[in-house]
Amino acid sequence: MGERFRDKHVLVTGGGRGLGLEISKQFGLEGATLMILDYVEDSLRDAEEQLKHSGIKVNVDLTDVSKRDEVERAVGAAEQIAPVDVLINNAGIAHETPFLKIEEAEWRRVIDINLTGMFFVAQAVCRHMARRKRGVVANMSSKNGLDAEFGYAHYNASKAGIILLTKTMAVELAHLNIRANAVCPGYLVTPMSMEIDSPEFVHSFVDRYIPMNRPGTVQDIPPIFLFLASDESAFITGQVFIADGGQLAGQKPSTQLLGKSL
Ligand SMILES: NC(=O)c1ccc[n+]([C@@H]2O[C@H](COP(=O)([O-])OP(=O)(O)OC[C@H]3O[C@@H](n4cnc5c(N)ncnc54)[C@H](O)[C@@H]3O)[C@@H](O)[C@H]2O)c1
Numbered sequence: 001m002g003e004r005f006r007d008k009h010v011l012v013t014g015g016g017r018g019l020g021l022e023i024s025k026q027f028g029l030e031g032a033t034l035m036i037l038d039y040v041e042d043s044l045r046d047a048e049e050q051l052k053h054s055g056i057k058v059n060v061d062l063t064d065v066s067k068r069d070e071v072e073r074a075v076g077a078a079e080q081i082a083p084v085d086v087l088i089n090n091a092g093i094a095h096e097t098p099f100l101k102i103e104e105a106e107w108r109r110v111i112d113i114n115l116t117g118m119f120f121v122a123q124a125v126c127r128h129m130a131r132r133k134r135g136v137v138a139n140m141s142s143k144n145g146l147d148a149e150f151g152y153a154h155y156n157a158s159k160a161g162i163i164l165l166t167k168t169m170a171v172e173l174a175h176l177n178i179r180a181n182a183v184c185p186g187y188l189v190t191p192m193s194m195e196i197d198s199p200e201f202v203h204s205f206v207d208r209y210i211p212m213n214r215p216g217t218v219q220d221i222p223p224i225f226l227f228l229a230s231d232e233s234a235f236i237t238g239q240v241f242i243a244d245g246g247q248l249a250g251q252k253p254s255t256q257l258l259g260k261s262l
Contacts, residue, residue, distance in 0.1 A: 003030065003227070004226070008031075009032070010085065011037070011078050011084045011121075012088040013038070013065050015034070015060075019222075020090040023222045025050075026226060029054065030226065032042060032057075035078040037065065037258050047060070061077055062256060071121055086135070088138050089137065091117060104153060110158055121182065122139070122169060134180040135176075138180075143244045144156045145184055147248055159184075166240075167238045168181075185216055185221050189202065190218055216244070
């Protein structure tokens with residue numbers, strides 16, 4: 001067990017599975033006390049059991065981040081345990097639907113959870129941090145917040161919104177000693193993506209778009225959040241950190257072209 005986040009209270013949303021669970025684990029293994037919010041009771045209980053089994057100090061709260069009253073209650077409960085030092089705003093959903101076919105209810109659900117939910121949690125936590133004049137926030141955006149992926153208009157819009165929400169928080173809250181940054185992972189193998197995409201899709205996507213020739217894993221991302229939550233990034237706020245295997249750097253050359261240049 002490390003000591004990097006000893007005596008720090010870290011609140012993680014959507015920590016019941018996938019990336020949020022791995023981020024929680026990495027903070028916990030560095031000594032943090034965790035408060036995990038998720039709206040799926042079974043995964044929340046499984047996550048709690050798994051983390052406790054690894055010797056991690058963890059509390060959980062069944063909360064839907066898109067419901068303001070639930071968020072206020074859960075953040076109040078977290079603050080009762082200990083002041084929240086770090087917020088990892090990770091909860092999100094994705095639906096793949098062509099732009100012309102997105103129904104209003106689906107559009108609203110994606111925006112309500114991914115963007116409005118993130119705002120509710122950030123505002124509730126930052127009001128406490130503001131009183132203490134200390135705190136760090138890291139918001140989960142996506143490579144899709146910077147570059148459109150077909151079939152994901154609502155998801156892309158929500159993730160782009162998160163970037164400007166983060167930058168606005170950074171400039172408004174800097175004088176209160178609160179930092180806010182956004183993280184943009186590229187394609188990752190997680191329960192979310194595996195519910196949407198087949199292994200054949202992943203293979204052809206990687207082959208066509210990702211210069212590093214592999215999808216990301218949940219292990220690729222948490223170190224960025226640990227860095228952004230630590231004093232090592234004390235002068236960094238309002239920034240966007242991309243981890244995408246090179247996808248946004250430029251067009252991936254074909255095997256034929258690579259062969260020519262080597
Ligand atoms: N998987 C990827 O390729 C990828 C890439 C870039 C960004 N992201 C982002 O990373 C985050 C985590 O994604 P993941 O792939 O681990 O997904 P996941 O579906 O595996 O995990 C998301 C977790 O968030 C929870 N959640 C969803 N809506 C919630 C709500 N309203 N209230 C509380 N909890 C809620 C879910 O129950 C789940 O436990 C998301 O914000 C996602 O957009 C994922």
